[in-house]
Amino acid sequence: MDLTVLPDPTAVAEAAAEQVTRVTRSAVARRGLVRVGLSGGSTPGALYRLLTQAPWREAIPWDRLHVFWVDERCVPPDHPDSNYRLAHEQLLAHVPVPEAHLYRMPGELGPAAGAAAYRQTLAQAFNLPEAAAGATFPVFDLLLLGLGPDGHTASLFPGHPLLSETGAWVAPVEDSPKPPPARITLTLPVLNAARQALFLVTGADKAAALRAVIAAEGEPDPAPPAARVRPAAGEVRWLVDQAAAGRDAPG
Protein backbone atom coordinates (compact mmCIF):
# COMPACT_ATOMS: atom_id res chain seq x y z
CA MET A 1 0.00 0.00 0.00
CA ASP A 2 1.38 3.41 -0.99
CA LEU A 3 0.90 5.27 2.29
CA THR A 4 2.83 8.31 3.49
CA VAL A 5 2.56 9.44 7.10
CA LEU A 6 3.09 13.18 7.54
CA PRO A 7 3.36 15.16 10.76
CA ASP A 8 0.08 17.07 10.61
CA PRO A 9 -2.83 18.20 8.40
CA THR A 10 -0.79 21.08 6.96
CA ALA A 11 1.91 18.69 5.79
CA VAL A 12 -0.79 16.44 4.27
CA ALA A 13 -2.21 19.41 2.37
CA GLU A 14 1.29 20.38 1.13
CA ALA A 15 2.09 16.86 -0.03
CA ALA A 16 -1.29 16.71 -1.75
CA ALA A 17 -0.67 20.07 -3.46
CA GLU A 18 2.62 18.72 -4.80
CA GLN A 19 0.90 15.60 -6.05
CA VAL A 20 -1.93 17.60 -7.68
CA THR A 21 0.70 19.75 -9.40
CA ARG A 22 2.65 16.74 -10.66
CA VAL A 23 -0.41 14.89 -11.93
CA THR A 24 -2.05 17.89 -13.60
CA ARG A 25 1.14 18.96 -15.36
CA SER A 26 1.98 15.48 -16.56
CA ALA A 27 -1.58 14.80 -17.81
CA VAL A 28 -1.62 18.10 -19.71
CA ALA A 29 1.80 17.36 -21.22
CA ARG A 30 0.56 13.95 -22.41
CA ARG A 31 -3.04 14.56 -23.31
CA GLY A 32 -3.59 18.33 -23.40
CA LEU A 33 -6.10 18.35 -20.57
CA VAL A 34 -6.58 16.95 -17.09
CA ARG A 35 -9.78 15.67 -15.52
CA VAL A 36 -9.97 15.79 -11.74
CA GLY A 37 -12.75 14.70 -9.36
CA LEU A 38 -13.14 16.57 -6.07
CA SER A 39 -14.53 15.35 -2.75
CA GLY A 40 -16.31 17.28 -0.05
CA GLY A 41 -16.08 16.95 3.69
CA SER A 42 -13.81 18.89 6.00
CA THR A 43 -10.41 17.48 4.96
CA PRO A 44 -9.80 18.88 1.45
CA GLY A 45 -10.39 22.55 2.40
CA ALA A 46 -6.78 22.99 3.52
CA LEU A 47 -5.54 21.66 0.16
CA TYR A 48 -8.01 23.80 -1.80
CA ARG A 49 -6.84 26.95 0.01
CA LEU A 50 -3.18 26.07 -0.52
CA LEU A 51 -3.69 25.63 -4.26
CA THR A 52 -4.80 29.27 -4.53
CA GLN A 53 -1.40 30.43 -3.23
CA ALA A 54 2.20 30.51 -4.48
CA PRO A 55 3.93 28.37 -5.60
CA TRP A 56 1.01 26.09 -6.47
CA ARG A 57 -1.18 28.72 -8.08
CA GLU A 58 1.46 29.46 -10.71
CA ALA A 59 2.39 25.81 -11.24
CA ILE A 60 -1.01 24.31 -12.04
CA PRO A 61 -2.32 24.46 -15.63
CA TRP A 62 -5.72 25.86 -14.59
CA ASP A 63 -6.91 26.56 -18.12
CA ARG A 64 -6.57 22.86 -19.01
CA LEU A 65 -8.20 21.61 -15.82
CA HIS A 66 -11.63 19.99 -16.06
CA VAL A 67 -13.25 19.76 -12.66
CA PHE A 68 -15.79 17.12 -11.62
CA TRP A 69 -17.18 15.96 -8.30
CA VAL A 70 -16.79 12.54 -6.71
CA ASP A 71 -20.00 12.98 -4.76
CA GLU A 72 -22.53 15.62 -3.86
CA ARG A 73 -25.17 16.17 -1.25
CA CYS A 74 -28.69 16.79 -2.59
CA VAL A 75 -28.87 20.45 -1.73
CA PRO A 76 -28.69 23.59 -3.89
CA PRO A 77 -25.18 24.71 -4.89
CA ASP A 78 -25.23 27.66 -2.46
CA HIS A 79 -26.19 25.49 0.53
CA PRO A 80 -23.62 25.15 3.35
CA ASP A 81 -23.63 21.33 2.86
CA SER A 82 -22.84 21.58 -0.87
CA ASN A 83 -19.55 20.03 -1.95
CA TYR A 84 -19.62 22.34 -4.97
CA ARG A 85 -19.93 25.35 -2.70
CA LEU A 86 -16.95 24.21 -0.62
CA ALA A 87 -14.74 23.81 -3.68
CA HIS A 88 -16.02 27.03 -5.19
CA GLU A 89 -15.45 29.15 -2.12
CA GLN A 90 -12.10 27.70 -1.16
CA LEU A 91 -10.59 27.11 -4.60
CA LEU A 92 -12.46 27.70 -7.82
CA ALA A 93 -13.47 31.30 -7.19
CA HIS A 94 -9.76 32.17 -6.86
CA VAL A 95 -8.14 30.40 -9.82
CA PRO A 96 -8.59 30.78 -13.59
CA VAL A 97 -10.46 27.55 -14.45
CA PRO A 98 -12.75 28.30 -17.41
CA GLU A 99 -16.42 28.20 -16.37
CA ALA A 100 -17.10 25.68 -19.17
CA HIS A 101 -14.69 23.24 -17.51
CA LEU A 102 -16.72 22.99 -14.29
CA TYR A 103 -18.97 19.92 -14.20
CA ARG A 104 -21.06 20.27 -11.07
CA MET A 105 -23.23 17.41 -9.79
CA PRO A 106 -26.76 18.88 -9.73
CA GLY A 107 -27.66 17.98 -6.14
CA GLU A 108 -30.73 20.20 -6.25
CA LEU A 109 -32.40 17.76 -8.69
CA GLY A 110 -32.47 15.02 -6.05
CA PRO A 111 -30.62 11.68 -6.11
CA ALA A 112 -32.24 9.89 -9.08
CA ALA A 113 -32.62 12.81 -11.50
CA GLY A 114 -29.29 14.27 -10.39
CA ALA A 115 -27.45 10.99 -11.02
CA ALA A 116 -29.11 10.60 -14.45
CA ALA A 117 -28.18 14.16 -15.41
CA TYR A 118 -24.58 13.65 -14.30
CA ARG A 119 -24.28 10.48 -16.37
CA GLN A 120 -25.12 12.62 -19.41
CA THR A 121 -22.62 15.23 -18.29
CA LEU A 122 -19.89 12.57 -18.04
CA ALA A 123 -20.81 11.06 -21.40
CA GLN A 124 -20.36 14.45 -23.07
CA ALA A 125 -17.29 15.51 -21.14
CA PHE A 126 -15.47 12.22 -21.72
CA ASN A 127 -16.83 11.80 -25.20
CA LEU A 128 -18.37 8.41 -24.41
CA PRO A 129 -21.75 7.16 -25.60
CA GLU A 130 -24.14 6.97 -22.62
CA ALA A 131 -25.06 3.49 -23.78
CA ALA A 132 -21.46 2.54 -23.05
CA ALA A 133 -22.15 2.58 -19.29
CA GLY A 134 -21.34 -0.90 -18.05
CA ALA A 135 -18.81 -1.58 -20.78
CA THR A 136 -16.68 1.56 -20.65
CA PHE A 137 -15.98 3.95 -17.81
CA PRO A 138 -14.84 7.55 -17.71
CA VAL A 139 -11.13 7.63 -16.86
CA PHE A 140 -10.24 10.42 -14.43
CA ASP A 141 -6.63 11.52 -14.21
CA LEU A 142 -7.00 12.20 -10.50
CA LEU A 143 -9.67 11.60 -7.88
CA LEU A 144 -9.30 13.28 -4.51
CA LEU A 145 -10.89 11.04 -1.92
CA GLY A 146 -11.58 11.14 1.80
CA LEU A 147 -12.09 8.43 4.39
CA GLY A 148 -15.01 8.44 6.82
CA PRO A 149 -14.65 7.09 10.36
CA ASP A 150 -16.81 4.13 9.22
CA GLY A 151 -14.53 3.41 6.24
CA HIS A 152 -16.69 5.11 3.61
CA THR A 153 -15.34 7.03 0.70
CA ALA A 154 -17.23 9.19 -1.81
CA SER A 155 -20.85 8.38 -0.79
CA LEU A 156 -20.17 4.64 -0.75
CA PHE A 157 -21.01 3.34 2.71
CA PRO A 158 -20.23 0.01 4.41
CA GLY A 159 -22.75 -2.74 3.71
CA HIS A 160 -24.59 -0.67 1.10
CA PRO A 161 -25.94 -2.47 -2.00
CA LEU A 162 -24.17 0.14 -4.14
CA LEU A 163 -20.87 -1.60 -3.36
CA SER A 164 -21.96 -4.35 -5.77
CA GLU A 165 -22.57 -1.91 -8.63
CA THR A 166 -20.67 -3.00 -11.70
CA GLY A 167 -22.19 -0.99 -14.55
CA ALA A 168 -23.48 2.47 -13.61
CA TRP A 169 -21.13 5.48 -13.63
CA VAL A 170 -23.15 7.59 -11.22
CA ALA A 171 -25.62 6.46 -8.58
CA PRO A 172 -28.29 7.95 -6.34
CA VAL A 173 -28.00 7.44 -2.58
CA GLU A 174 -31.15 7.97 -0.49
CA ASP A 175 -29.93 6.65 2.83
CA SER A 176 -26.46 8.00 3.59
CA PRO A 177 -25.72 7.46 7.29
CA LYS A 178 -23.60 10.63 7.14
CA PRO A 179 -26.00 13.56 6.81
CA PRO A 180 -27.48 14.73 4.62
CA PRO A 181 -28.98 11.34 3.60
CA ALA A 182 -29.73 12.18 -0.07
CA ARG A 183 -26.65 12.17 -2.29
CA ILE A 184 -25.21 11.51 -5.72
CA THR A 185 -21.98 9.57 -6.05
CA LEU A 186 -19.56 8.17 -8.58
CA THR A 187 -19.57 4.37 -8.37
CA LEU A 188 -16.75 2.01 -7.46
CA PRO A 189 -16.11 0.97 -11.09
CA VAL A 190 -15.52 4.64 -11.95
CA LEU A 191 -13.23 5.13 -8.96
CA ASN A 192 -11.37 2.02 -10.07
CA ALA A 193 -11.00 3.22 -13.64
CA ALA A 194 -9.04 6.30 -12.53
CA ARG A 195 -5.37 6.83 -13.31
CA GLN A 196 -4.80 7.96 -9.74
CA ALA A 197 -6.87 7.94 -6.55
CA LEU A 198 -5.42 10.15 -3.83
CA PHE A 199 -6.77 9.73 -0.30
CA LEU A 200 -6.28 12.53 2.22
CA VAL A 201 -6.85 11.40 5.80
CA THR A 202 -6.28 13.45 8.93
CA GLY A 203 -7.33 13.23 12.56
CA ALA A 204 -7.48 10.62 15.29
CA ASP A 205 -11.15 9.90 14.55
CA LYS A 206 -9.99 8.22 11.32
CA ALA A 207 -7.39 5.96 12.97
CA ALA A 208 -9.64 2.90 13.37
CA ALA A 209 -10.95 3.19 9.80
CA LEU A 210 -7.43 3.55 8.42
CA ARG A 211 -6.28 0.50 10.42
CA ALA A 212 -9.19 -1.47 8.93
CA VAL A 213 -8.25 -0.36 5.41
CA ILE A 214 -4.62 -1.38 5.94
CA ALA A 215 -5.67 -4.74 7.44
CA ALA A 216 -7.94 -5.38 4.44
CA GLU A 217 -5.16 -5.07 1.88
CA GLY A 218 -5.36 -7.95 -0.57
CA GLU A 219 -8.77 -9.17 0.68
CA PRO A 220 -11.23 -9.81 -2.16
CA ASP A 221 -14.26 -7.92 -0.75
CA PRO A 222 -13.06 -5.81 2.14
CA ALA A 223 -15.67 -4.28 4.44
CA PRO A 224 -14.42 -0.67 4.35
CA PRO A 225 -15.57 0.75 1.00
CA ALA A 226 -12.36 2.80 0.81
CA ALA A 227 -10.36 -0.45 0.75
CA ARG A 228 -12.17 -1.40 -2.46
CA VAL A 229 -10.61 1.50 -4.33
CA ARG A 230 -7.94 -0.36 -6.26
CA PRO A 231 -7.74 1.11 -9.75
CA ALA A 232 -7.12 -1.69 -12.23
CA ALA A 233 -4.66 0.25 -14.38
CA GLY A 234 -3.97 3.15 -12.05
CA GLU A 235 -2.56 3.81 -8.62
CA VAL A 236 -3.84 4.63 -5.14
CA ARG A 237 -1.92 6.86 -2.79
CA TRP A 238 -2.68 7.62 0.82
CA LEU A 239 -1.46 10.81 2.48
CA VAL A 240 -2.26 10.61 6.19
CA ASP A 241 -1.25 12.52 9.28
CA GLN A 242 0.24 11.00 12.42
CA ALA A 243 -3.05 11.20 14.28
CA ALA A 244 -4.87 9.19 11.59
CA ALA A 245 -1.94 6.75 11.52
CA GLY A 246 -2.51 6.21 15.25
CA ARG A 247 0.82 7.72 16.20
CA ASP A 248 1.37 10.42 18.77
CA ALA A 249 1.60 13.96 17.45
CA PRO A 250 5.18 15.26 17.23
CA GLY A 251 6.33 16.75 20.54
Ligand code: 6PG
Ligand atom coordinates in the same frame (compact mmCIF):
# COMPACT_ATOMS: atom_id res chain seq x y z
C1 6PG B 1 -18.81 13.85 1.45
C2 6PG B 1 -17.48 13.31 1.07
C3 6PG B 1 -17.07 12.11 1.91
C4 6PG B 1 -15.81 12.56 2.64
C5 6PG B 1 -15.52 11.70 3.84
C6 6PG B 1 -14.46 12.31 4.72
O1 6PG B 1 -19.41 14.52 0.64
O2 6PG B 1 -19.24 13.65 2.60
O3 6PG B 1 -17.11 13.33 -0.21
O4 6PG B 1 -16.85 10.92 1.27
O5 6PG B 1 -14.71 12.58 1.77
O6 6PG B 1 -16.69 11.56 4.59
O7 6PG B 1 -14.99 13.53 5.19
P1 6PG B 1 -14.19 14.53 6.11
O8 6PG B 1 -13.13 15.12 5.27
O9 6PG B 1 -15.21 15.55 6.53
O10 6PG B 1 -13.69 13.72 7.25
